[in-house]
Amino acid sequence: MTAAAEARPILTVQGLNAHIAGQQVVENVSFTVPATGITALLGRNGVGKTSTIKAIIGLIDRTGAVALDGVRIEKEPTFKIIRSGVGYVPEDREVFSKLTVAENLRLAERDAAPRRQLVEELFPDLLARSAQMAGTLSGGQQQMVSLARALLNTNKILLVDEPTKGLAPKIVAEVAETLAEAAKTVPILLVEQNLLVVRQLAAGAVVLSGGRVVHTGNALEFLDDAELTQRLLGVSAETPAGTHTEKTAAKPAGKGATL
Numbered sequence: 001m002t003a004a005a006e007a008r009p010i011l012t013v014q015g016l017n018a019h020i021a022g023q024q025v026v027e028n029v030s031f032t033v034p035a036t037g038i039t040a041l042l043g044r045n046g047v048g049k050t051s052t053i054k055a056i057i058g059l060i061d062r063t064g065a066v067a068l069d070g071v072r073i074e075k076e077p078t079f080k081i082i083r084s085g086v087g088y089v090p091e092d093r094e095v096f097s098k099l100t101v102a103e104n105l106r107l108a109e110r111d112a113a114p115r116r117q118l119v120e121e122l123f124p125d126l127l128a129r130s131a132q133m134a135g136t137l138s139g140g141q142q143q144m145v146s147l148a149r150a151l152l153n154t155n156k157i158l159l160v161d162e163p164t165k166g167l168a169p170k171i172v173a174e175v176a177e178t179l180a181e182a183a184k185t186v187p188i189l190l191v192e193q194n195l196l197v198v199r200q201l202a203a204g205a206v207v208l209s210g211g212r213v214v215h216t217g218n219a220l221e222f223l224d225d226a227e228l229t230q231r232l233l234g235v236s237a238e239t240p241a242g243t244h245t246e247k248t249a250a251k252p253a254g255k256g257a258t259l
């Protein structure tokens with residue numbers, strides 16, 4: 001890949017607006033997602049993170065421009081956006097509960113040569129549970145099914161919405177580890193409330209408040225700014241011993257911008 005191709009964002013969102021039930025939930029949102037690594041989409045509860053993801057793929061009506069790898073997609077229906085290489089891992093996992101793990105995965109296969117080997121390597125537990133009904137899996141296992149479905153196909157980007165929500169700490173760590181592995185093969189826009197996970201994974205951060213972008217920049221620099229995280233997220237990010245040596249995120253790349 002040339003330096004120019006590397007520098008080009010894989011996703012560009014420009015002036016995105018969306019309304020739900022008469023309320024503007026996404027307001028003139030603009031940001032870019034680089035073609036490598038994990039970019040975190042952050043903000044307090046109800047600020048419009050999920051709505052932004054849904055607006056990007058057309059699950060809710062929106063105006064504005066969205067470009068995937070330089071190609072405008074905002075006029076396309078959701079199924080075409082997904083087919084063009086946007087993997088979506090929704091907040092509520094949405095597995096087919098009455099189908100087996102294997103059937104859930106088979107239904108998700110879109111490519112002529114789905115990446116079954118990658119999925120088997122990343123999710124050995126799912127392989128062992130291939131005959132189990134997905135509805136009887138634990139929350140963490142269902143999350144793995146949801147991630148595995150998106151990873152079966154070759155995507156240009158994954159949109160992953162709160163993958164660690166409601167999971168026990170050990171399972172949160174497993175999901176984070178899986179996301180780190182997945183990010184070696186595909187860039188990820190990650191909605192995540194667990195700031196330790198963000199610290200571990202994310203290179204860049206986009207912060208929303210009241211449906212608007214209020215900060216963009218390097219994720220670690222943002223998390224290290226206690227005053228800023230307190231103001232924009234209502235919490236100060238914890239910094240456990242060792243985090244800085246364990247992190248897989250990229251090095252800081254320039255100053256962030258806060259509104």
Ligand SMILES: Nc1ncnc2c1ncn2[C@@H]1O[C@H](COP(=O)(O)OP(=O)(O)OP(=O)(O)O)[C@@H](O)[C@H]1O
Nearest residue numbers: 020021023025043044045046047048049050051052
């Ligand atoms: N179906 C809906 N009907 C009415 N209001 C909705 C609906 N879906 C979302 N909203 C509202 O839109 C706003 C943005 O919600 P959204 O789910 O995008 O926020 P979020 O940042 O993802 O929140 P959380 O972190 O709690 O998941 C909130 O005020 C929410 O109450």
